[in-house]
Amino acid sequence: MTDPTIFRPGVVAPAEGSASGVPAVVAIDGPAGSGKSSVSKATAVRLGYGFLDTGAAYRALAWHALEHGSDTSDATAVLEVFGDFDYAISLDPADRWVRVGGTDVTAAIREPRVTDAVSGVARVPAVRQAVNDLFRRLVASSGLRGVVVEGRDITTVVYPDAPVRILLTAAPEVRAARRSAELTSQDAAAVAAALHKRDAADSTVVDFLTAAPGVQVVDSTHLDFEQTVDAVLNVVDSTMGARDGR
Numbered sequence: 091m092t093d094p095t096i097f098r099p100g101v102v103a104p105a106e107g108s109a110s111g112v113p114a115v116v117a118i119d120g121p122a123g124s125g126k127s128s129v130s131k132a133t134a135v136r137l138g139y140g141f142l143d144t145g146a147a148y149r150a151l152a153w154h155a156l157e158h159g160s161d162t163s164d165a166t167a168v169l170e171v172f173g174d175f176d177y178a179i180s181l182d183p184a185d186r187w188v189r190v191g192g193t194d195v196t197a198a199i200r201e202p203r204v205t206d207a208v209s210g211v212a213r214v215p216a217v218r219q220a221v222n223d224l225f226r227r228l229v230a231s232s233g234l235r236g237v238v239v240e241g242r243d244i245t246t247v248v249y250p251d252a253p254v255r256i257l258l259t260a261a262p263e264v265r266a267a268r269r270s271a272e273l274t275s276q277d278a279a280a281v282a283a284a285l286h287k288r289d290a291a292d293s294t295v296v297d298f299l300t301a302a303p304g305v306q307v308v309d310s311t312h313l314d315f316e317q318t319v320d321a322v323l324n325v326v327d328s329t330m331g332a333r334d335g336r
């Protein structure tokens with residue numbers, strides 16, 4: 091894996107806002123369809139922070155493996171294609187892109203064939219260790235005042251000492267309904283089954299269904315989108331008083 095390109099978003103204040111020069115991390119985990127990506131992005135915009143979608147790296151690697159015709163359930167095959175995985179991602183919540191080599195894969199990594207394959211590549215320990223190192227390097231060298239980092243093991247493995255750690259959750263049927271509302275061309279029952287199957291596979295690798303000690307739960311089952319963003323911002327506020335760039 092080569093070093094990533096680091097995009098320095100213009101909308102986000104530079105590092106002088108942080109006393110230490112080290113970006114503040116808001117770590118958010120949760121199951122599929124819990125709103126991690128959309129809520130984290132909106133939270134980052136409201137805070138003037140960067141946004142790192144860690145699942146995009148696993149999706150991009152799955153895309154890369156599929157491009158090579160590799161079996162994503164075979165760890166040896168995954169490690170082989172990981173050797174020339176040239177990955178780059180934007181940390182700008184207002185200009186999100188993901189690239190592998192010279193190819194923009196921002197949309198392609200959301201295709202069902204990639205979603206169906208991603209758990210296979212994510213269960214390879216050497217891959218997890220390397221991408222986790224990459225995430226920390228991306229954040230540390232971003233020059234940003236803060237970054238909202240979302241995924242499955244951010245609160246527990248990648249940033250267990252982050253000042254703000256949140257488990258974003260919602261009832262399984264609510265998450266499935268929200269995802270189904272996005273994918274209107276697909277059968278609702280099939281969408282729900284795929285979502286639950288992916289959670290079952292992923293949760294054998296990391297526990298993102300229960301909050302680790304010190305992690306605060308935001309349950310959006312009965313909240314609309316804006317209420318959920320506000321609930322996350324309230325946790326940020328109460329934890330580090332950093333809301334809206336303060």
Ligand SMILES: Nc1ncnc2c1ncn2[C@@H]1O[C@H](COP(=O)(O)OP(=O)(O)OP(=O)(O)O)[C@@H](O)[C@H]1O
Nearest residue numbers: 122123124125126127128268272310313314315318
């Ligand atoms: N509180 C909410 N109320 C209504 N819709 C919501 C809420 N939170 C998120 N959504 C919607 O639910 C859908 C799933 O959200 P999102 O893609 O952010 O989830 P995710 O956790 O990142 O999923 P995945 O892990 O599968 O990528 C999106 O359409 C999003 O707009």
Ligand SMILES: Nc1ccn([C@@H]2O[C@H](COP(=O)(O)O)[C@@H](O)[C@H]2O)c(=O)n1
Nearest residue numbers: 144145146148208209212241242243292
């Ligand atoms: N920290 C993470 C983030 C993601 N994964 C794996 O990637 C898949 C895609 O993630 P999305 O958030 O984009 O849905 C996910 O299903 C996991 O397999 C991970 O392992 N750790």
